[in-house]
Amino acid sequence: MSMIAAFYGGKSILITGATGFMGKVLMEKLLRTSPDLKVIYILVRPKAGQTLQQRVFQILNSKLFEKVKEVCPHVHEKIRAISADLNQNDLAISKEDMQELLSCTNIVFHCAATVRFDEALRHAVQLNVTATQQLLLMASQMPKLEAFIHISTAFSNCNLKHIDEVIYPCPVEPKKIIDSLEWLDDAIIDEITPKLIGDRPNTYTYTKALGEMVVQQESENINIAIIRPSIVGATWQEPFPGWVDNLNGPSGIIIAAGKGFLRAIRATPMAVADLVPVDTVVNLTLAVGWYTAVHRPKSTLVYHCTSGSLNPCNWGRMGLQVLASFEKIPFERAFRRPNADFTTNNFTTHYWNAISHRVPAIVYDFYLRLTGRKPRMTKLMNRLLRTVSMLEYFINRSWEWSTYNTEMLMSELTPEDQRVFNFDVRQLNWMEYIENYVLGVKKYLLKEDMAGIPEAKQHLKRLRNIHYLFNTVLFLIAWRLLIARSQIARNVWFFIVSFCYKFLSYFRASSTLKV
Numbered sequence: 001m002s003m004i005a006a007f008y009g010g011k012s013i014l015i016t017g018a019t020g021f022m023g024k025v026l027m028e029k030l031l032r033t034s035p036d037l038k039v040i041y042i043l044v045r046p047k048a049g050q051t052l053q054q055r056v057f058q059i060l061n062s063k064l065f066e067k068v069k070e071v072c073p074h075v076h077e078k079i080r081a082i083s084a085d086l087n088q089n090d091l092a093i094s095k096e097d098m099q100e101l102l103s104c105t106n107i108v109f110h111c112a113a114t115v116r117f118d119e120a121l122r123h124a125v126q127l128n129v130t131a132t133q134q135l136l137l138m139a140s141q142m143p144k145l146e147a148f149i150h151i152s153t154a155f156s157n158c159n160l161k162h163i164d165e166v167i168y169p170c171p172v173e174p175k176k177i178i179d180s181l182e183w184l185d186d187a188i189i190d191e192i193t194p195k196l197i198g199d200r201p202n203t204y205t206y207t208k209a210l211g212e213m214v215v216q217q218e219s220e221n222i223n224i225a226i227i228r229p230s231i232v233g234a235t236w237q238e239p240f241p242g243w244v245d246n247l248n249g250p251s252g253i254i255i256a257a258g259k260g261f262l263r264a265i266r267a268t269p270m271a272v273a274d275l276v277p278v279d280t281v282v283n284l285t286l287a288v289g290w291y292t293a294v295h296r297p298k299s300t301l302v303y304h305c306t307s308g309s310l311n312p313c314n315w316g317r318m319g320l321q322v323l324a325s326f327e328k329i330p331f332e333r334a335f336r337r338p339n340a341d342f343t344t345n346n347f348t349t350h351y352w353n354a355i356s357h358r359v360p361a362i363v364y365d366f367y368l369r370l371t372g373r374k375p376r377m378t379k380l381m382n383r384l385l386r387t388v389s390m391l392e393y394f395i396n397r398s399w400e401w402s403t404y405n406t407e408m409l410m411s412e413l414t415p416e417d418q419r420v421f422n423f424d425v426r427q428l429n430w431m432e433y434i435e436n437y438v439l440g441v442k443k444y445l446l447k448e449d450m451a452g453i454p455e456a457k458q459h460l461k462r463l464r465n466i467h468y469l470f471n472t473v474l475f476l477i478a479w480r481l482l483i484a485r486s487q488i489a490r491n492v493w494f495f496i497v498s499f500c501y502k503f504l505s506y507f508r509a510s511s512t513l514k515v
């Protein structure tokens with residue numbers, strides 16, 4: 001019997017960010033491995049015209065939860081959705097709900113965050129720092145609380161090259177930032193943002209670092225741990241391989257490349273692609289929850305959930321495997337044939353952006369206009385290139401994360417727990433994982449039918465023929481222009497033509513002789 005699974009039995013668990021990518025997988029694993037848990041409270045806000053109940057209903061009836069229903073048929077009864085908005089200072093939780101949360105919660109998993117890189121500082125601080133502070137305040141009033149697990153990111157200290165499992169201080173105290181944002185207006189905040197974030201690339205990594213400082217400062221009476229995952233990707237094994245439901249991290253890039261929109265990228269092929277599957281992160285999170293509650297470490301432990309030091313894979317290898325997977329699992333109606341030229345040079349980046357991205361988009365929009373349709377490709381391409389430029393920071397550097405705590409925890413688990421809550425990335429076969437990732441993107445993100453693969457392959461063949469034809473025509477035009485202007489080109493041309501003529505005459509003569 002798994003000790004970790006047994007530990008969560010009968011517990012009341014609070015999850016923030018349960019409607020997000022990681023939160024859903026966390027909820028699924030908890031319900032599947034500990035169906036006898038008492039209740040999972042999830043903080044949810046109404047969104048996109050859906051009520052809380054509709055959102056929860058949709059999640060629990062999705063493919064991700066199919067296996068859970070086999071072991072826990074009354075899964076709906078285990079989930080208690082609580083209306084909350086982490087953008088509000090009091091989290092907008094009703095008095096009754098707050099009372100219930102405070103008196104019943106045993107474990108808190110705090111996953112909610114804004115993961116947008118370009119989030120305005122005010123909003124990023126509200127969600128990633130102030131909301132964390134509010135939750136810690138709540139946690140300090142929970143008499144039955146056994147552990148509070150805070151999900152951060154391995155990139156919260158991406159301004160450093162080597163990162164240990166410790167909380168690093170930021171130059172300005174989080175409390176000072178929170179206070180100043182209350183009275184500064186948006187224009188001034190925009191102006192001081194670059195100075196505050198310093199050598200970090202965006203407000204996301206900066207506010208996640210501030211969030212960790214808040215955790216450290218408010219953790220006096222709370223049993224707390226921090227998890228730092230690197231780039232979180234599709235599921236590796238559980239509940240099935242390749243599940244993914246948003247465009248963040250590599251998923252959006254895989255779509256853009258598979259559909260032939262993105263054909264070149266500024267990336268360092270030898271830089272480590274520090275990806276971790278979402279189910280690995282969730283397994284570590286649940287193991288940390290158990291360890292923190294049962295062993296009650298004296299200080300706040302930080303756990304790195306990264307792959308680079310244990311099982312490294314670089315962007316070059318990953319890019320090639322993604323391309324190889326497109327051969328087997330092509331996406332439907334591709335704009336151009338998938339390709340992934342990696343370049344680190346400024347000039348070639350601009351060249352590829354112009355030739356491979358902008359020009360085809362302009363040509364296609366021209367065609368749409370001619371056929372009476374609304375042009376859209378240039379706009380889409382501009383957005384895509386902006387997105388890619390924001391990811392560039394992460395695909396052109398390598399970091400070293402120490403993993404002592406994570407390895408220590410692994411050694412503390414029983415063999416059964418090591419199997420059920422496996423977070424050993426050394427066992428990950430990258431090639432297999434990436435192929436399943438591409439398959440998952442096709443199935444669960446693009447919602448394309450596998451039966452359409454032969455047609456998608458035919459379409460790619462047609463695109464290849466168009467590509468060859470286009471290149472041949474281009475070459476002939478260029479050559480014709482060159483001949484018109486250069487004597488050397490003309491001489492070379494006459495030499496080739498006369499050589500071909502002689503060869504054909506010889507061939508014809510010898511075949512006549514044989515007859």
Ligand SMILES: CCCCCCCCCCCCCCCC(=O)SCCNC(=O)CCNC(=O)[C@H](O)C(C)(C)COP(=O)(O)OP(=O)(O)OC[C@H]1O[C@@H](n2cnc3c(N)ncnc32)[C@H](O)[C@@H]1OP(=O)(O)O
Pocket residue numbers: 115116117118153154155230231232247248249250251252253254256257318319322323340383384386387390391394395
């Ligand atoms: C073959 C080679 C393989 C190599 C493979 C390399 C992978 C290289 C990954 C590095 C990854 C580091 C990751 C750090 C790890 C964390 O710790 S951070 C957690 C991850 N967070 C993120 O990835 C957030 C990144 N995204 C953002 O910040 C915002 O979406 C952006 C990029 C600022 C765009 O904002 P926006 O312009 O307001 O647009 P938004 O409304 O979000 O979306 C606009 C459109 O772009 C699309 N879109 C959004 N995100 C993406 C995306 N990532 N990609 C494509 N399209 C996207 C949307 O679907 C939307 O399309 P439409 O619905 O309009 O048709």
Ligand SMILES: NC(=O)C1=CN([C@@H]2O[C@H](COP(=O)(O)OP(=O)(O)OC[C@H]3O[C@@H](n4cnc5c(N)ncnc54)[C@H](OP(=O)(O)O)[C@@H]3O)[C@@H](O)[C@H]2O)C=CC1
Pocket residue numbers: 016017018019020021022023043044045047084085086087088110111112113114115127151152153154208228229230231232233246248249
């Ligand atoms: N994805 C990644 O690559 C990585 C993620 N992380 C960390 O993991 C955690 C989870 O990330 P991930 O699941 O990918 O992120 P998602 O963007 O998928 O999910 C974010 C969650 O936070 C919730 N949330 C956002 N704003 C509010 C709000 N105002 N009130 C209530 N809830 C809100 C969202 O709810 P709603 O559905 O209503 O928007 C959603 O449930 C984050 O802390 C992130 O920093 C760390 C490293 C990498």
